[in-house]
Amino acid sequence: MSKRIKQRKRHSTSQLLNFAKDSYLDRTSRPIYAIIFLLPFIIFYEVGTILINTDTLNQSQVRVVAFVWLQNLLEYMGSSDKLAWVAPPVAVVIILVALQLSSRKPWGFSLIDLCPMGIECILLAVPLIVLSLFLNSPPEPKDDIDRFGNNAKQYRMASGLSHDSKLETYNTNYDKIVLSCSSITGNSLLAATTETDSGEVKSDSLWASIITGIGAGIYEELVFRLILICILMLFFQDLLRFSHKNSIILSVLVSAALFSAHHHIVFVNGQLALSAAFNGTEFGFRTIAGVYFAVLFAIRGFGITAGTHAFYDIIATVINAAFFSSGN
Template identity: 25%
Template structure:
């Protein structure tokens, strides 16, 4: 009897590792090429973000020189492939799923943009552009945005939420649902502290704290309910909008 292959619903498929990997592959390739062609400055220094740099520094002892700044991208690919193999899921996907993931990410970006515009009325420039970043061309700003989406979400969502959830559930024996909520909140707090929180007068800005906390909670919720691929795209698209709208 001929076996009919079945596919998961869109809402399930978007959180599966193979779909996430294929969806993020263009982001990863674009950022890796940009590290060499766009973000390398005079003197050989490469402009990147803290999350990407921290991953390299933390595992520097295990990284061959030939891999260098590409290690985080390789790690993302390897982790997602191993995850897929362990789940024993099919290697077949629907290409339409990837297209709808892109549209969904754009849709989720819109409310975050609207909220940032509201905060912008309270304090200028929700996102501060460093001089070196503001001097980049369009491709450089897109690359920086995609790098932030990839590696800040990898650190603050995939790694932190997983580690905190594991600690609460497996060590402290707390229920899974409240542990997930606490993990999202903790990761959002750390995500907020990671960003500049001073206003124009150099004092702590409540508006900035509120914005980054809401953004961190939103990204955390998207990661839990919609998966790593969608939240990376939302973060990247928001940063791209911010860079170009603030010029």
């Protein structure tokens, strides 16, 4: 028993590595840095989604699925409907403050570190961009018309398939060569802008994808890394009595698989919906991405991980729009 208690204390923090005290890596892995670094992203996402939903003039709102889950949970716990849009970001801040308190690490921060954190997130997103381009590159042979047509469908982002459900997946009009790591609900922006020219539609779709990609970086990492991995660790290590090492491996793999699966099948407001046709390459890539984010979370903390996820989605959206859009 005493051995297990010592083991819990040894692994009580989220970081696998202990960096030199008060170094850049040590400072920026603290939860307080995650709050300061992610606050502009949270505000940008909230304001941006309000603007998106105002433009579409639809009751159905374009939101990140993980955001809706958190929203529904808070409403179930008694949160007011008037606070529905404010409660999730406030919950993120409260969770990070609680982690900062429990870590007993210094509360001080330096604004000078924020720029290097952004650069670090961009650099950490590059390997996933390269992997996505490699796995999802179009096949060279084009003589088989049927095969070419099927591959073209595979690389389209506009693939809303669940029209029988009240829940539809929000997609853009760009070819998906660089795969997205965000799962989104809401009516298509294109359906609400049929009277505008194609340039405006693409511009709106581009901004909508950037905004929701930022939200996915924050709320998907909160759900699938910060919350789910902790729950899985309790399940495997404390309930099933697996070793700490095996519990970590299983928690990372299960959370990564669920992270990938929720980009194909989503459960929101008591309904299951098919958000995208299952594709082995896409599922495999997002599972690898889930493992990558989990390892990053364990080493660098929530702020860098969420920032990397957000920047990945932003870069993927821009690359798809600039080089692989159907208009090019």
